[in-house]
Amino acid sequence: MDLWQKLRVHINEFFFENYPYIALYSGVGVAFTAYLHYQWQMHHYDLMHWKHLTEAFSQDIDCFQLAILLVIFAINAIFVFIILSIYLKPGQGNPDDGGEMSLPEIKDRYARFILLRLIARLDRIHSKISAKRKTLTFQHCARAHANMAKAVALFRKDARKLILPNESEILMPIEDIYGVAEDEDRLLRRSGYYKLIIDTTDDTVKALFNAK
Incomplete structure (x- = not known):
């Protein structure tokens, strides 16, 4: 019973401290799923279609271009992470710091x-x-x-x-x-x-x- 209570406390603290990230990733997942569902309903693009499209893309793309895209994506991901850490994470910084509050x-x-x-x-x-x-x-x-x-x-x-x-x-x-x-x-x-x-x-x- 104590183990279950501790597990509940840890889960509550995890969601309380990381809800901005969870909301962002959940929103991205919902948007991606909705896009796939829309393509299936309108054009009948199933998973095999996306698999073939990915294989054709991987054959045509240049490795150097792919590396540049990955670097740009990593920079953007780091930038978004910093923004979320500063402005969205609850309890960020010390709220009792007189230098930040009047x-x-x-x-x-x-x-x-x-x-x-x-x-x-x-x-x-x-x-x-x-x-x-x-x-x-x-x-x-x-x-x-x-x-x-x-x-x-x-x-x-x-x-x-x-x-x-x-x-x-x-x-x-x-x-x-x-x-x-x-x-x-x-x-x-x-x-x-x-x-x-x-x-x-x-x-x-x-x-x-x-x-x-």
Whole structure:
């Protein structure tokens, strides 16, 4: 069972980290298959036709020309790979790097993270309680209440940095004060919490921080 769980995690991480490449190659495969199907429907060009065409082409083409074409294709493939790596791969670069993000963007990312982490923890606690509703005991409720209190306390501890940073925190680098735990951030993204539309303004954080 543990092996199956680990395999699922690895598969999810693979698709999460490489979905642009998978989408590109799948699109190319679909387009190529659609072209072959179109040629078969319109002109009855089956696989044997393409085989004979390839053999005739290989007899007529010059080896030097083929080498030049392969070099050009390799250069284009490398160029496309670099573009995809820079602009499409999720998590590329360090999002906590203050040199790439302004202070408001860093604070907004941090606020969104601590809010979504609070929502995710409360959601998991609620799910566990709901799953045990037929055998629910006082101990289950007390444990759930304690876990909720810990989640809220952690949120308040981190939210204070946004609202009332102390003198030592003000002197620290921005990425150290408002850094985001990458492992928890990836888990929140995989679980779909980042798809939630939430307000991350200072007023929202202050309202939750000072909630009675």
